[in-house]
Amino acid sequence: MTPEARARLDRLLAANAIFLALIAVWLVGAAVSDAFLMPNYLFNVVRQIAPVGIAAIGVTYVMILGGVDLSIGAVISLTAVFCAVQMDGDAANTLPAILLTCLVGMAIGAINGALVAFSRVTPFILTLGTAVAVYGLTQIYSGGTARGEVAPGFRDLANTRLDGLVPVLAIVFVALAALGLAVQKTTSFGRRLFLIGSNPQAALLSGLPVRRTTVIAYAVSGLFGALGGIALLARSGVSSTSAGQGLEFQVLAAVVLGGTTFEGGRGGIAGTVAGVLVLVMAFNLVNIVGLDYHLQLVVMGAIIILASALYGHLQARTGRA
Amino acid sequence: DQAARDAQDKAAAETVDTSRFKEEPPYKIGVSAGYLSNSWVVFALQHIRWEASKHPEVEEVIVTDAAFNPAKQVSDIEDLLRQDIDLLLYWPVDDAAIADVLQRAVDAGVPTINTGGGFTDSPGTIANAYISQWSLGEDVARRLMEDLDGKGKIIAMLPIAGTTAAVDQLDALKTVLKEYPEVELLTAEYGDWNRAKAKQITENLLQRYPRIDGVFSPAGQMSIGVAEAFEEAGRLDEVTMSPGDEYNGWLKWVAEHRQGGAVTFPTRAGQVAVQKGLKILKGEPVTRGTAVKDPFISPENVDAHVDMEAPDDWWASELPPEFLPER
């Protein structure tokens, strides 16, 4: 192989490492349990990841931009409760409630975005702070019980399987991911995210609307957070005021596994979706193998480290940071 | 085991010397919550407020939230003591972790009452309005065994690993299982009191085990998630759900499926704790422990308890409307 072709192959591998990891996890899964060969189960996996996966789409945008959104777990918690309250057990409220919830998520995201865009603070800590504030807000709003009641029919619709096979929630997730991917690949907004993430100074000098793009990206993250919250509500009803707590780290792990780095300027939604799938399949795998709870944790941790290491190694092979 | 529980019953029946805590009103009650972001705790707290409102000598109720962090709970109690409270009600993140600071409270003349936890036999805890996770677990386990006719394969869904609740429930289940050699415990999983998590775990268990006859799940909040997973897999018929607790979402499920029922986990504990505390402050004798228990809610009489209008995350209780949390 010529060095030229070799380099191209390496680049290709590095860019797609997460898909290899996904296939590897799936093959291991198939070897262990034939559940991994059953469409029914696989669709179920997709449905399981819907809340985390949907939220991860938005966070991917923010991370391509060189930011991060750790308030996403709190947003999921708040919006799940908020949506249930708005529905108030009446089918007629379903659509208005969903729209209003999306607005709330977007508003919180926009506040994050504005704070990041008009200051020089590290988004990591900033969104950690807003996470605590939003979490407090949820508690104040709900008084500690996840009040509100899901509209009749809403959860049934989300959980039915078309043709008895493909769950509606899974379809919604795939559709949102496809939409996210299209925006990332074909719009100037998507392109601007990469440019700003790669070098914000150069982006400014190129006349790109850095602040506006930042605010929008975070608002979109908030929006997808709200959609994740709604998906959580659809999947399991709402049973506490902190249902989304800790999900931000799963989201983060998935996004980074998918090849979107903290430095910004690289990665994308396709990788994120694969990253989410790897995480959930790995978790299910240890579950199915029947490892004890504590060993599940160990395996989770090891998978996060090893997958990232593999990914970093492939990237290093192509000589790029 | 049995001997230990007999000892506990004996300890609970002892009378407390309350003379050293005798105090003139008005009273300031401090409440140290291990966590507040939980509807059970919110209801228990409302019971405290309700009961306090009935006693004019109670001037104030101060509440702190440790958010599951035992170190913060130690700090919270230290801060409460600085505010000159006369009575400390608490429910712990972890009993042992706050034993020391509770002792300091007692030394400072502030009586301490465990509110809704398991019976705590330690000098730092003057009295208990306790709910025994162990006997709750035992009760749930026995009823499940009966419903299963003493044979079959079961799974257990427990709260956050490491918490007293998870530990005692599993202990109780295992103790009961010794009497039922034909029942096999396939696995014990931790659903963190989280309906979504319980559902996801169950979905995986459904892949792993071709047949599951029963589910041991004392927390109704998780029972719903478990039941949903079975239902969506079309395997609800094969399984017998254990009783849960009077979590409203679970009661709704029971009302709909006429199965399982509820071993109660009364939020009334808060009320009992205040009553006990006021007695102590007045120097009246009290027992070290009062077990708070309500009758078993069977699938047949669930209608008297369930509130179909109220949210899932809600508890059947006798709170008057003005003390109910906002819907």
Added chain:
Amino acid sequence: MALAGRSGAAAPLAVLRRLDLSVTGIWILLAVVIALAAIGLPQFREPENLANIVRQSTVLGMLAIGQTFVILAGLIDLSVGMATGLVVVLTCALVDGEAAMTLPVAILMLLLGAGIGAVNGLLANLFRIHPLILTFGMLFILQGAIFTYADRSVGRASEPLQTLANGDILGIPIAGIAVLVVLAGAHLLITRTRFGHHLVAVGGHAENARRAGVNVARIRFLAFTLSGLSAGLAGLILAGRLGTGYPLAGTGLELDAIVAVVLGGTALSGGRGSVIRSVAGVLVLSLASNLLNLLEVSAFVQTFTKGLIVVAVILANQPRRAAAS
């Protein structure tokens, strides 16, 4: 080490401009909070309350010191909370109330903490993983390790451990003194030694530090090891404070430590900051919690307020100029 802006311009406005809030902000904040509390709340001034605040700050103080090392080096360590938890569980289990066991177990635990950090350091050097992800993975592994060992509170802290955590000499909490001693050592290590110089250089610009002949891998390894060691120290104090090996004792501590470090003006991008200001950041967090409790702010509003405070302080603390990237 003052990072003065460019010189020139004399007007008072310029003086104000040159006031680098990332350096002075935490002190101003600390002063304001203390002044407000001292004036408005009589209970606050009681020596016992002040001692409480110090005691409440010690565990996080230790962790913040360790975290400052990693953050200065341009890294981050999310595993310290669970490492602290593991140390708490093992300490109580192994000591189990016996004073004589305290010293050997304490030494073992410090080694364990440092060892966990060393593993982080080795992995960080071996693989090209973002330290956030690496230590996030480690967090799970350590949590698994804790539950493998104990699924409930185990053991009992010994008398000396409890004295360390809660005792005092002449009214001054012993744990507070311990943190001060460690802090002094850490400060000297960072500002006065070759290792400290290299640590800051690696955080400032790793590649250029490497070109200057700094052994970057070694510095990263040591930074993680020190962070792990601080988790060991924090774990010993926390064991004494809780008196028992509660498996979840360390949950979430890592984030509080990071917030404290950032409140102290240490840049998450590495290369600038101070370990003293990190501990000041811890004090601000403890003071805020204490004040809100004394003010009887409702628990939910407290959470909300805490979030707002973090956001506000971070905004006030932002670096004067965007660092050349």
Added chain:
Amino acid sequence: MQPATPLLEVRALARHYAGVAALRGVDLSAVAGEVHAVVGANGAGKSTLMNLLSGTVAPSAGEILIDGRPAGPLTPALAREIGIATVYQEFSLVPQLTVARNVFLGREPLKAGTARRLGAVDEARMVADTAALLQRHHLALDPQSVVEGLSVAQQQMVELARALAGSSRVLILDEPTAVLSLAEQRNLFEIIARLKADGLLILYVSHRLEEVLEVADRVTVLRDGALVATRPAAGLDLEELVTLMVGETGRHRAPPRPAGGEGRIELHYRRGDAEGRIRLDPGEIVGLGGLVGAGRTSLGRALCGLGRGDTEVSVRWDGETIQCNSPAAAMRAGFVYLTEDRKRDGLFANLDILTNTSAAALSQFARAGFLNRRRERRQCSELLQRMRLAARSLDMPVDQLSGGNQQKVVFGRALLRGPRLLVCDEPTRGVDIGAKAEIYDLLEELAGQGVAVLVISSEIEELLALTSRIVVMRDRRIVTELPTAETDEAAVLLAASGGPEGQMETKQ
């Protein structure tokens, strides 16, 4: 005394990057007391060779010998130990640290006694030694100032000071003069002369060929990663050297154009109490000269909406006032600034060439927010082809291009916008002769199309060759304006370095 073995010898040294042979089997030998220049076009492999010698990059093949003995695998620390000191082409300091700490980074002096074993640094000695070192080499810097607060030229001096600290036998200078003012350059040459007399071997990389012929004893020419020749400098002239480098002679330059008309565009400049004015016409190229730090960059940036508060520029175009207080507004007005610092705010380093080129012109390829990617590719590739960009494909990451080609990409980005006024800050910095000529052609072509061009440059010949007028700045003031046809290098230098007071008044 004839040195029997060369001090430094390189045998068949090669380095491959993914898909690129940056250096393919180069042999080189150099003796002590020699200034050995290495020249070549952009991407010829000069920096790669230097990086191999300083241990920052590992060779793919070949060996390095010191005193005839193989040096083994080098690391930066090891290289310093055996006496190889380097001033890198790229910024290589730690910005947050002081000058003294940077100079001694990795070799901090330790205190005596017990403190030594604890690794305690003798800060006082470090500062004193740095001060002495700076003084010895006439470098006016405060050892305690923080590097990120220094100008680029001052930073370069810190790099030099660092290389001079300690005892070295080989000093590598990779384009040391690119950002230096003339006086600083002179000082550097004096330093080089002294070191040479002390018996050091100096490896000197530069694109300024006159300079090379002046300081070097021997010159090694690289082309495409391979050795072309090593020659004594004495026997070489410029033309010959250029032929060796690029395989053809440099192009003859067109004579300067006459000064333009009445000045339809007026740039008003204000910084503190200094005020001034620059006039130019569409289609004219005006130069902005001055020493490094004269304030030209600040002016250029302010013009395109990147002012830092203390610098204000307003524009009147045919009597109409144009606001340019943000980059986006400046862009809309058709003002484009081309940065002097590609790495910091020019390149999107990890993104591909295509994305880099179209970055400022996305709106041209977008409809309703969606990009027409086919059109984007077509237009960019046409443009870059016209600029003779040397790249395998447009999808290759831009940071794998050589400096000159990177500059072309940044240039292309500006052109794609169709600017009305183009400010080029040091447009040929670090660019080889061939690329330089191409860039000159481009600028002239643009002017021919009616674009007003303001060229900021520290190379006076460049200004003389390109412009019709040269505005000179000194100490952040506009001091004079010289018609190019009537001036020469000496006059510009005089005005820039503060000779007789400028003729033009800096009043309103």
